[in-house]
Amino acid sequence: MRVLLVTAAKRLPDLSTLYAELAKQVDLQVMRLDKQQQRNLRKSLHAVDLHSFTRVMLDLPIKNVYQQTRYLSGIEGLLVYDEDACQNYLHNSRWQGQFSRFYKRLPRARILVTGASVAARLQGEGFNVSFAPKGYDPAHQYVQPDARDLTQRDIELGFIGRTASAAYSGRKELLEALASVEPLQMLRTEPGDAYREMLNRIRLFISADVGLDEYMAKNFEAMACGCVLLAWRQGRDEAAIGLREGEHLLLYNSLGELREHIAALRLDPQRAQRIADAGRAFVESHLSYAHLAERMAAMLAEPWPMVPPATGWRGLWQRLNFL
Template sequence: MKVLALSSAGREPDFSRVYEHLGGQLDLDLKILDKEAQRDLRGTLRQVDLATYDRVLVDLHFKNIRRQTRFLRRIPGLLIYEEDACQNYLETSRWRGCFSRFYRALPNARIVVTGASVAERLTREGFNVHFIPKGYDPQVIFSEHLERDIELGFIGRTASAAYQERKRLLDRLAAEDALQLLRTPPGEPYRQMLNRIRYFVSADVGLNEYMAKNFEAMACGCVLLAWRQGREEPAIGLEDGVHLLLYSSVEELRGHLVRLRQDPELARTIAENGRHFTERHLSHLRLAEHLMKVLEEPWPSPEPLTPWREFWARLNPF
């Protein structure tokens, strides 16, 4: 199988390992595109014979490609990998409803999203959707057995409008429970900081999926205290009290902390179970294997444009 993959320059998290694994299993052409190239896919791919590829994997920033459906709908074997589709359903997100409108204009595309609940909702809307959880790169993120001198920590940003509920919860914990809110560059500094944290607080309130940082924290040996998502845990295979501890309120989180402080062996066991689970199931190798299965599935034949889709195409400038 011959596949063209389009990915973003400076992508975070780095997907190099995913494409390395895919390239070992199929004939892969990988093109890394900067912002300008993403915004003009027709021009960027002008010299590329797309008909020579069995699949085209688009792993690009939504904001840069969302107005290019007229060009994208003509690509056979189109697979869109999207890590931010949860924003389609967030009231605070500027992209609320935009992903649905984008996918509606691409009837022949298949879509991979990173939240089970998001996948279910998009499937109910009639889209061909697959769920693959986010993962982590084990060559960059791993346990170093450092001294864990930060008891309670979070690494990440909270400034986005989509993270308002996260920010409120983390700010409260920082003020009342000595949570340390941290920022680091990616790579080694990030890994080393994770290895200093004993209990990592995940505050993905209202997002209906697990962010990659949760699995990165587990891979580095932190005990993960995660906001209970409901549908996501069984879809991923995570077990409360085995791989992590779930909470739905600050009071429940504080109860977990009391137990962990009183029972260091419990904390050690959960941290080890979580680390082993991520290593077996959530590495970028596993993510690549799941993508491979989707790419190998039969693809629908291109559909003729209906009058409505012709009208929609005229509204798009590309």
């Protein structure tokens, strides 16, 4: 199966390892486009024989492609990979509802999103949506030999990541509330070695994906680096991913419940070590980029939806809305 992947030249986070793993599963050709090229796909892909590919996979920010549905709707075998679709349902996101409008104008495409709850809501709107969680790159995130024993780590409570965006307002509020009563360190690092080394210093990683309806990649990166993960309960996603509360991680729905978990782990360091080890083993077995590439390849091989072209006034209305 030949697959054309169209992605960003300087994509963040970098999924090069994921796509290298996908290339082991399918005959993959990768096109990396800069921002200007992304905003004119018709021109950027003009010289490409799209009919020679079984599937065309689009991994680009919606802000650069949402006005190009007239062109995209004509591509056979189109898969839209979207790691930001949770913003479709965030009241404080400028993209609330925009993902639904974008997908509606691509009736022959399949959509792959990274949240099980988000996928279910989009399916309820009638879209052909599949779910695959975000994962981690084992070449860059792993537990270091001197950090396997949690008692050797010098940061008890830590979080690494962004809080400034409006989409993360719930995260910011919860982390600041915890920091006011516990010795939480809210940290930022450069990607790569600095990020891994910092994760390997943290015993309890405080995840606060409040209101996002999915697990961000940093949860699995922290688990891969041997942290105990304390995560905001998402509801549907734990079972969809296979995470078991109390075995792979600890879940909470309030600041009080989070503090109870922290206090209990302080009294039972052996339990903390068991959860850290089990969590790391789980992500290594299920959520590395190699495992996600297998899931992605299997989905690409599935039959594609066939939507007959609309005619008459309905067809005219749709074409006008694709403009």
